[in-house]
Amino acid sequence: MAAQKLVYIIDDDPDILDSITAILSAEGFGVATAMSGEEGLEKLADIKPDLILCDMMMERIDAGTKVAQEIRKTNKTVPVFLLSSIGSATATNIEVDKLGFDGVFQKPVAPAALISTIKKALKM
Numbered sequence: 591m592a593a594q595k596l597v598y599i600i601d602d603d604p605d606i607l608d609s610i611t612a613i614l615s616a617e618g619f620g621v622a623t624a625m626s627g628e629e630g631l632e633k634l635a636d637i638k639p640d641l642i643l644c645d646m647m648m649e650r651i652d653a654g655t656k657v658a659q660e661i662r663k664t665n666k667t668v669p670v671f672l673l674s675s676i677g678s679a680t681a682t683n684i685e686v687d688k689l690g691f692d693g694v695f696q697k698p699v700a701p702a703a704l705i706s707t708i709k710k711a712l713k714m
Contacts, residue, residue, distance in 0.1 A: 595712055596620040598639035600630035600657060601673055602648040606697060610643065613701045619708070627657040634661065639668060640712055643695065646674045658690030669711040671695055 597619050599610050604625070611621045622637050624630035627648050642661065646654035658670050672691040692711060695704060708714075 594618065594620045595640040595714070596622060596637065597708065598622045598624070598630075598633075598637065598642045599644075599673075600624045600627065600642065600648075600654075601645035602626055603645070606645070606673070606699075610699060610704070613699070613704060614708075617705050627654065630657055631660050634664075641708055642668060642670045643673050644670060644691075646672055655690070662690045669693075671707070671711075673697055673699070 597614050599607055599621065600623075601607055601610075602625050607623045607625070611623065614621050622633065622639065624633050627644075630644065644654045644657050648654065654672060654674075658672075661668065661670055669692045670690060672694045674694055675697045693707065695707070
């Protein structure tokens with residue numbers, strides 16, 4: 591049996607963390623969470639996620655972008671997806687890949703789309 595894949599969620603909204611954790615756990619994923627960009631980067635020293643979901647607007651409006659850039663300095667291969675309440679507008683107006691993201695999820699996240707995209711990104 592394949593090892594459980596770990597998804598790391600960085601978001602300052604506890605309701606988002608709880609809902610995405612429930613969705614992923616029900617699908618058999620391991621989940622780690624952080625409630626700020628700073629905490630998110632600190633925990634990366636101790637965990638090795640297979641995929642990261644990161645909120646765009648946390649402590650600062652562009653906190654998610656800064657987190658993605660820091661992650662990319664040390665790990666160029668882990669898929670990093672943006673979580674945004676303005677997801678579709680963000681994807682249309684900016685090149686998310688140039689910010690270090692592999693894609694965008696609109697909040698509230700659609701469970702089927704989340705699972706499908708994660709499995710595709712992890713080649714499951």
